[in-house]
Structure formats: C-alpha cells, structure tokens
Amino acid sequence: MMPSGSDARDRLEAAMARLAGGDRSALEEIYRSTSAKLFGICLRILKDEKEAEDALQDVYISLWRKADRYDAERASPISWLATFARNRAVDRLRVGKVRQGSVPAEHAAPIADEAPLAENLLIDAERDARIHHCLDRLDEKPRSAIRSAFFEGRTYAQIAEADGIPLGTMKSWVRRGLQKLKACLERGE
C-alpha cells in the first residue's frame, strides 16, 4: 500500500460506497478524481475524441447502477474503475458503435497532460511490476497480440488479419503465450 496514496484511495472508496447507497452527490466526487485516467483509457482504445467522450459518459452513467458491485476487499477502486472503463470501451467496439482502425495506434496515442495529483497517487504501484515482467518474458508475437487485444480492443481475427497470419496459427501462439503468462504470474504470488 502506498502511504501517500492511501488517503486518496480511502476517499474514493468512501465515495463509491456512498454512490452504491444511492447518494447522487458522490458521482461528481468520483468523476473529479478519476475522469482523466478513465478518459485516457477510453481514448487509447477508441482512438477518437468524440467516441471517447461518449464512452466516458456511458461509463459514469452505468456506474450509478453498478457501483454496488465494487468490492473494496478485492480491488482498489481506481483499478476497478479503470477495468470497468476499459471493458465498456471494448464493448462499444464490439457492438459496432465505432468505426475502427482508421488511425494507427501509435499516431492516435493520447497526449498526456497534467493529471491531478490525487489521481496519480491512486495508482497501485505495488501491483504493477509483475504483469509487466511476465509479459516481457513472452515471445514477441504473442506479446504483441496480447497487448493489441488489451489496448486496442482487437479480436483474434483482426490481429491475424493485420499481421497477415492464419487465424489458427495466431490462436495457438496466443494460447501458448497465455499459459506461460499465467505460470509466470502464479510464480510471483
């Protein structure tokens, strides 16, 4: 636990609990302390300002009905919210609300800005080493496919097509990669 971030985390946890209990005023507090991070995530996946704004709106509106699913014993509030936002953004790609792939990822990466200090403090430093370490140990092909799925919301078919590789081959590379990834993550636990 990062001592400097624990106040911010506690405040956010309390706001989530209030929202889950039906306190509408909690939403603005949650928005103020998390929207820059969640907007960055939506933008990274959707690669379009307008789409990312729509997704962000959808994320906070859905949060009103889903806040009670958050379990403080299981995850930090910011990582739960980040995962929630990422999944909502990927869902938008799947239901075809978004035209995809017009801009290469590296050109569309969001330009960082000065995120509020409290928000940086919310990041779970103690958790981020392991997955990076384990991903880095994979071969380049599966690693790049896994990253592409996670960060760009791409499916097997899209990745295989983009790389000019048969779908079956791509699937077996990735599945072997995921097994190695899991073994590595478990060794760290």
Add this chain to the structure above:
Amino acid sequence: MSEDFRPDDVLAAEYVLGLLEGEDLLAARAREASDEKFAAEVARWQDQLAPLLDTIDARTPREEVWKRIRDEFDTLGDSAEIISLNARLRGWKMAAGTAAAAAVAAISVLVLSPSQAPSPPPTAEPQAPLAASIPIADTQLRLAVTYLPERQELLVSASGLTADGVHDHELWLVPRSEDMPLLSLGVVAPGEERRISLDQAVAEQMADGSPLLLTREPLGGKPPGVDAGPVVAEGRMQTI
C-alpha cells in the same frame, strides 16, 4: 460449438482480453454468468491485467463532458430499488449455490426500462421478486428468469444461447392446479433478454416454488392442437 478447445483459464484470459467474438464470446459470457469457477478465473485475469491500465496516460476530458453526464444523470431514476434487488439476488445466489449474475443483469433491465404496458393495479403490500436459473442440458448455459410481481413482468435472459435454425424453445409455467394446462411464457429468444407482461391469469399462478419447463418445439413455438415437445430443461421460481 467452437471447433477448438482450450483450458478454462486460457479461455477466461481470451475473454477478458477481448479476443473472442461471435458465438465464442456469447458462450464465454454465459459461462461467466452461470459458472462460478469460470467467473473467478475471469475476475483473476481482470485483476492481474488491470495494472497495465496504469501505463496509459491520463487526459483531462472537456468540462462539457461532465455537464452532459450530470444532465443525463438528473433524468435517471433512483438507484435504490435496483441496489436492493441486486443485494437480494446476491443473497439468493449464496443460498441457492447457483450463479445469479445473469438474473442480476436481467433485473436491472426490468427496473430500468419500464414497459409500455399499463401498470397493474397496486397490490396491498410489496411482493418479493422471484427468480430461476435453469441449466440447459449438456451445456454450461443457463436461462435466467426473473419475475417482478408488482409489475407482473417477466424477464427471460437467454443471452448465451444461439439459435440452431431448426428449433425454437418455449418456456412454460406449471400451474398450481393439476387441472390446468401448462401456461406458455413464450418462445425464448436466443441471445436476447426478452420482457414479457403476464396476463392476470398467468400472473396468479406464478409463486415461490412454481416449476418452469423448457420444451423443444418447431420454429415459432408449439403449434396449436398438438402436444408440447420434449422437455429439455426445468427449474423452479424462488423468492429472492
């Protein structure tokens, strides 16, 4: 049915990453809703991958976005009703030892999108909702059925099912009186959540413990004048 098999932990990772589409995706969603072990795998991968999101640069959205959220938010109903139903479903899930996630999703839809049908007359005291989670033979899939007595509305969630193009499945309520024929609750729409307003006569038969049957029928449901098809699944409504 997918042609390729892989261990559940790999499937869960594929699902979490978003690699799946089409039937594979629907099947994984249904597994998550119906199979606690698989749902736990999914949650574990979500947790383990979440730190990757910390590498994405933050970006402050335009102030206008908050105004839009606030305006939409102001038009929404109170969440209290849903929250309390969700809590009830969780209690039910623990008591029944079955996954109720699909039913939780279903109940949000019920409460959040009022139907066009006129409201039934108010009852003297609020009645508890009923739910059933019906396993489909030979598959990991479950049909989630949720009933709100006060609205006489049934929500049938078949989000993981896919149509075979040859058959339909029809859901039936077994009435309390043995003299009464089975009451049709309609054809199940594969891949959809369907809301059904029950007639008074059917609603009167819906109670804690009411058996439900799922039969295999020709496309369009049971033709008039013939017996219902074979029973492929059954379950019971339970107070939640």
